[in-house]
Amino acid sequence: MAHTETTVGDLVDQLSAHDRSTPLRLAMNPFFPMAHRLEQVIQAVDETGRPVVYLAEGRDADTQLGHLPPEVAVALTWQTPVQAPPRRPRRRVGVK
Template sequence: MPETPPRDMTVAELRAALRDLPDDNPVRFAVNPLFPMSHGIATLTTTSDPTATAVAYLADSCTSTATPRPVAITLGWHEPATAPSRRRRTAR
C-alpha cells in the first residue's frame, strides 16, 4: 500500500510550534532530504488556491547553509550513525 503524503501544516499548528521561542529567534526552512540545506525566510505573502482557500507562502531570503545533521535525523532524512573507530597507523 502506498504511503500517504504528509499534509500541509496549518497556520495554527505553526503558531503553536513557535509559541515558546523568543520573538527575535531566526526561522529557517529545511529542504532537500538527499542533500539537506536550510534557507532563511525573507517574507510571507498570502493568496487563494483554486478552491478559494487562503494559503500562506514563505519567500526564501537567498541565504542558505547546510542543515545540521541532528535536524536531518529528527526529520527522518538521515539515519543516526556513529563514525567507525579508527585504528592508529603504525610504521612497519
C-alpha cells in the same frame, strides 16, 4: 492515508514555544539538506480557491546558509544517525 497540512494556527502554536528573537530558518530538500533564510510570508489562493500562506526564502545570494546541521536532518528523519567507524591501530613503518 490522508495527508494533513500544517495550518497557520499550528505554526503559531509551535513557534510560541520559542523565544521571539530566535532566527527562523527553512530546512529544505531531504536528499541534500540545506538551511535557508526566511524572507517573506505571502497569502494567496490555491487552485481550489482556498486561502494559503506561503513562507518564502529571499532572492539574495546569502539566503541559502549552507548545509543543514546533521542533528537537524536526523531530528527531521531525513538522515539516520551516523557513527564514526571504529579506529584501527596505525601501521608503523619498519616494525614487524
